[in-house]
Amino acid sequence: MQPATKLPSLMLLVLMGSELTQVFPANPEESWQVYSSAQDSEGRCVCTVVAPQQTMCSRDARTKQLRQLLEKVQNMTQSIQVLDQRTQRDLQYVVKMEDQLRGLETKFRQVEENHKQNIAKQYKAIKAKMAEIRPLIPVLEEYKADAKLVLQFKEEVQNLTSVLSELQQELGAYDYDDLHSRVTNLEERLRACMQKLACGKLTGISDPITIKTSGSRFGSWMTDPLAPEGDTRVWYMDGYHNNRFVREYRSMADFMTSDNFTSHRLPHPWSGTGQVVYNGSIYFNKFQSNVIIKYDFKTSSISRTQRLDNAGFSNSYHYAWGGHSDIDLMVDEGGLWAVYATNQNAGNVVISKLNPTTLQVIRSWTTNHPKRSAGEAFMICGTLYVTNGYSGGTKVYYAFHTNSSTYEYIDIAFQNKYSHISMLDYNPRDRALYAWNNGHQVLYNVTLFHVIRSEEL
Ligand SMILES: *[C@@H]1O[C@H](CO)[C@@H](O)[C@H](O)[C@H]1NC(C)=O
Numbered sequence: 001m002q003p004a005t006k007l008p009s010l011m012l013l014v015l016m017g018s019e020l021t022q023v024f025p026a027n028p029e030e031s032w033q034v035y036s037s038a039q040d041s042e043g044r045c046v047c048t049v050v051a052p053q054q055t056m057c058s059r060d061a062r063t064k065q066l067r068q069l070l071e072k073v074q075n076m077t078q079s080i081q082v083l084d085q086r087t088q089r090d091l092q093y094v095v096k097m098e099d100q101l102r103g104l105e106t107k108f109r110q111v112e113e114n115h116k117q118n119i120a121k122q123y124k125a126i127k128a129k130m131a132e133i134r135p136l137i138p139v140l141e142e143y144k145a146d147a148k149l150v151l152q153f154k155e156e157v158q159n160l161t162s163v164l165s166e167l168q169q170e171l172g173a174y175d176y177d178d179l180h181s182r183v184t185n186l187e188e189r190l191r192a193c194m195q196k197l198a199c200g201k202l203t204g205i206s207d208p209i210t211i212k213t214s215g216s217r218f219g220s221w222m223t224d225p226l227a228p229e230g231d232t233r234v235w236y237m238d239g240y241h242n243n244r245f246v247r248e249y250r251s252m253a254d255f256m257t258s259d260n261f262t263s264h265r266l267p268h269p270w271s272g273t274g275q276v277v278y279n280g281s282i283y284f285n286k287f288q289s290n291v292i293i294k295y296d297f298k299t300s301s302i303s304r305t306q307r308l309d310n311a312g313f314s315n316s317y318h319y320a321w322g323g324h325s326d327i328d329l330m331v332d333e334g335g336l337w338a339v340y341a342t343n344q345n346a347g348n349v350v351i352s353k354l355n356p357t358t359l360q361v362i363r364s365w366t367t368n369h370p371k372r373s374a375g376e377a378f379m380i381c382g383t384l385y386v387t388n389g390y391s392g393g394t395k396v397y398y399a400f401h402t403n404s405s406t407y408e409y410i411d412i413a414f415q416n417k418y419s420h421i422s423m424l425d426y427n428p429r430d431r432a433l434y435a436w437n438n439g440h441q442v443l444y445n446v447t448l449f450h451v452i453r454s455e456e457l
Pocket residue numbers: 068069071072075
């Protein structure tokens with residue numbers, strides 16, 4: 001029973017080479033106790049022993065606890081990196097806004113000075129723009145302060161990492177409880193910060209980037225927001241009507257540059273362009289029904305089928321562009337959602353949160369927005385955003401917040417480069433909108449505004 005001090009856990013199996021039969025500890029409190037004994041198939045004696053409860057093992061237990069703490073801190077480091085990247089991206093947007101603001105202000109002053117010249121129209125336009133932007137100034141200031149706090153987190157977690165590493169070598173030199181509470185405290189604040197920063201209100205949509213030009217006028221494409229690190233497979237579904245072949249591209253780079261793909265034949269054709277790939281499965285609306293199917297790509301089989309009660313289908317309540325787009329499935333930070341309309345809600349949009357395993361409705365919200373006059377809709381952080389149309393000048397103009405069951409009218413313009421959007425969905429991992437625009441696969445970045453207050457950190 002010599003290796004006792006190196007044993008990592010309280011209970012373990014010891015394999016003995018000889019036909020040892022029993023171990024009797026001199027003092028059961030202080031040494032190893034035989035829990036049971038038996039012989040295995042090779043005639044070796046197998047003993048289950050229970051390690052003593054105090055000092056001998058506490059060092060090992062503590063090492064293990066430390067390892068866990070270190071892992072926690074490493075996890076936090078990763079989260080902070082993500083947070084930092086996002087914040088930096090938003091910061092760029094903020095700085096750009098500031099520049100624009102300054103430019104406008106200068107222009108405004110010039111115009112004011114030259115007021116006597118007859119440029120009243122220009123003057124008015126700028127004045128309106130200024131009025132629109134001015135309330136943003138304090139928000140921008142606050143945002144910059146928040147970005148600083150993220151940097152502070154970064155420093156703190158770096159500090160903790162180094163302290164913990166030292167500690168592994170020099171056990172006992174620090175107060176473990178103190179360290180533990182520091183890590184827990186940092187973790188809690190970080191979690192709150194992540195929640196705040198990861199979510200927010202949509203305030204801007206970037207210019208589009210065309211990733212590929214392929215397929216028909218209608219279709220959908222996406223990546224899986226829960227795909228493991230390094231899995232950037234692209235999923236591609238051409239057409240809205242009676243098709244059942246899903247293309248899988250190995251990576252975004254492959255998708256952009258090649259036509260090398262694997263084809264998956266679904267057991268049923270789909271309706272519309274509302275499919276979503278989530279955690280290795282595709283969720284789609286079965287053709288000419290209000291049935292939702294979850295199909296697992298790994299096992300190539302249906303894992304769940306569920307009717308969406310009362311949901312209109314087969315062009316009863318399509319989006320403005322038509323195409324059997326009655327039921328739109330989507331994923332945001334909070335999980336899986338279905339957006340559709342019912343007779344009961346007079347053809348207005350209904351939002352349902354779905355259990356991704358059972359496809360059962362967890363909760364529904366009824367809105368006052370007619371489904372047929374919506375261009376497209378997507379969900380970000382529990383808010384449904386609805387666009388005004390699929391062709392011509394497009395903007396996001398209606399938002400329904402499921403957290404408060406309230407709606408508001410907003411005005412966020414975005415470029416409709418190819419004049420026919422038949423799919424628009426948010427991916428919470430990329431924080432991007434995936435769009436299918438007239439045979440072009442297009443991406444937009446979104447800016448989410450999230451103001452964290454210092455006292456919350
Ligand atoms: C760290 O993250 C990994 C992967 O997300 C997870 O499996 C593990 O439990 C986390 N460790 C701690 C201590 O939180």
